[in-house]
Amino acid sequence: MKAGNKTLGPRLRVVLDENVAIGPGQADLLEAIGETGSISKAGRQMNMSYRRAWLLVQKMNAHFSAPLVETAKGGSSGGGARLTKLGQEVAACYRQMEARAVEVLAPEIERLRGLLAGNRD
């Protein structure tokens, strides 16, 4: 029952390289990590398993020139994770692209929506 989960409108997935792509999920995850300061909290917040969240972080960190997320083990709070400058930059850049896409594509999307079943305009 994960219907209604996906935001309506254009979903942008930027394929940077055969193995790396930034999509809505990655962007959300980055932001959630920035907010919560933890991979596990971010995962729980967006209803994603820790494993999945962690794997995504690994992949992103591996393919960029520097990590997007820095992690710490142990410590008073048990550890944590935080966005690096680069991480913030990438997340922000994605959101900007998303916003632009929504802007620019709005008319065509409206047009397509009008052609859906039950939308006799």
Next chain:
Amino acid sequence: MKAGNKTLGPRLRVVLDENVAIGPGQADLLEAIGETGSISKAGRQMNMSYRRAWLLVQKMNAHFSAPLVETAKGGSSGGGARLTKLGQEVAACYRQMEARAVEVLAPEIERLRGLLAGNRD
């Protein structure tokens, strides 16, 4: 071995409704059906199983106000499929959106690409 399959750059997936979305695959399929005049040929051409192609057509047909693809059974050639006006319209509209997205997002994509590992610009 499906690496290198996906085109680099922005991949646009337009979510029109909780159950319907038009992505690159759907657009390619529509166009291939238009070219070949057959679901099965289109599937073979784009290396997609007939089952998958047929299911996609079903879903798209079901959710728009009118079919995007009309099919015919039997006949001299055994049958076939063709794009309806609406189908052509949807395919064209998607391509246009795609083109616009590429245009508009190019600078940010370049920027992100520059941040990839091995791309010390």
Next chain:
DNA sequence: CTGCGATGTATCCGAATGAATATATCGACA
């Protein structure tokens, strides 16, 4: 009326995906 080539549809199976689980580890602090 039989064969052909396509659509239409059900069923089965293997691969990929991801969730769940189980540890191990780390480091500050009481």
Next chain:
DNA sequence: TGTCGATATATTCATTCGGATACATCGCAG
């Protein structure tokens, strides 16, 4: 030093997805 909460990592298991396959149907042509 022992606890705590988080990261880090392997393993196992269920589910999902899609491919392969098989078969029925259709309608014209010969």
